[in-house]
Amino acid sequence: MKMPFPRFYEPAKVGEIYLERNAHVSDVAEEFRERGGVRPAGRDKFRIAAFGIDCQVDFCIPGGSLFVPGAVEDTRRSIEWIYGNLDKITGLHFSMDTHRVFQIFHPGWWIDDQGCHPKPMTIIRHDDVKTGKWKPVSHPRECLEYCRKLEQTGKYILTIWPYHTLLGGLGHALVPALMEAAIFHAVSRMTQTHFETKGTHAMTENYSVLSPEVQELGGQVVGGFNAPFFKLLMEYDRIYIFGQAKSHCVLSTIRDIQTRVRATDAGLAEKVWILEDAMSSVPAPPLDPLPPELDFPRIADAAMDDFRRSGMRIVKTSDPVDF
Numbered sequence: 139m140k141m142p143f144p145r146f147y148e149p150a151k152v153g154e155i156y157l158e159r160n161a162h163v164s165d166v167a168e169e170f171r172e173r174g175g176v177r178p179a180g181r182d183k184f185r186i187a188a189f190g191i192d193c194q195v196d197f198c199i200p201g202g203s204l205f206v207p208g209a210v211e212d213t214r215r216s217i218e219w220i221y222g223n224l225d226k227i228t229g230l231h232f233s234m235d236t237h238r239v240f241q242i243f244h245p246g247w248w249i250d251d252q253g254c255h256p257k258p259m260t261i262i263r264h265d266d267v268k269t270g271k272w273k274p275v276s277h278p279r280e281c282l283e284y285c286r287k288l289e290q291t292g293k294y295i296l297t298i299w300p301y302h303t304l305l306g307g308l309g310h311a312l313v314p315a316l317m318e319a320a321i322f323h324a325v326s327r328m329t330q331t332h333f334e335t336k337g338t339h340a341m342t343e344n345y346s347v348l349s350p351e352v353q354e355l356g357g358q359v360v361g362g363f364n365a366p367f368f369k370l371l372m373e374y375d376r377i378y379i380f381g382q383a384k385s386h387c388v389l390s391t392i393r394d395i396q397t398r399v400r401a402t403d404a405g406l407a408e409k410v411w412i413l414e415d416a417m418s419s420v421p422a423p424p425l426d427p428l429p430p431e432l433d434f435p436r437i438a439d440a441a442m443d444d445f446r447r448s449g450m451r452i453v454k455t456s457d458p459v460d461f
Contacts, residue, residue: 187229383417
């Protein structure tokens with residue numbers, strides 16, 4: 139049976155920016171724990187992780203610089219799933235996409251012969267850098283190498299994104315209504331919420347929470363696999379994944395999990411449960427013809443089929459959390 143929603147929860151406010159009501163949420167959570175007899179998370183025998191990927195204002199609130207259509211509804215379903223299964227969710231984990239202005243995927247990093255910056259959703263290929271169509275403002279040799287290595291992976295081509303999730307800005311914050319759910323869970327279950335930052339290195343994209351798209355440039359390491367966080371997740375009996383965007387950060391993170399479990403213990407894939415109605419894809423850009431590598435919804439759906447075949451479970455927030 140699902141737990142009741144706390145009285146402060148307002149579904150209509152999920153798509154809004156406001157100051158989270160820390161003290162009030164905490165007070166209600168204390169009362170809820172004492173009245174309802176909710177046990178501390180440390181006593182759980184079957185341990186469940188809820189892993190929210192990049193559930194931040196810039197992705198999930200209308201007007202955010204990289205708002206993903208469908209994200210408000212996804213977030214609402216995620217919040218209600220957390221409240222409804224509060225007594226079963228042992229730990230909440232959130233990744234936080236974390237950037238600064240000058241990074242390789244932001245407009246300010248590149249200029250053309252007229253001194254203009256690329257517009258968001260511009261594709262910069264290796265040949266564009268080699269011929270000088272687009273010039274980096276810094277580290278030209280490494281940028282050329284980056285585009286070559288990125289294309290060789292066969293996963294992505296360098297895409298210029300709007301400035302987003304800038305450290306210190308409102309767009310970086312967790313969605314307020316979801317933050318309140320995290321506070322409520324932490325207080326009522328007496329456990330700390332975990333936040334994992336990613337994407338801080340200027341010279342590489344970091345769609346996945348677990349590793350950057352390119353790990354070495356000019357003989358220098360720019361990132362590597364986040365083994366401690368992977369280990370933390372895999373210590374749970376089950377991991378539910380949700381967040382944004384299905385076609386990019388969610389997909390890349392699950393793909394990294396898939397690769398690592400195949401290399402270590404394929405049976406671990408059964409721990410991964412993907413909440414498919416709590417994530418949406420970045421829409422494909424309006425190009426005709428549309429390059430296959432930019433058909434983001436198609437790419438995401440194909441990946442989900444592959445994850446299912448590897449042993450992961452694809453479920454909905456309305457499905458019971460049984461064990």
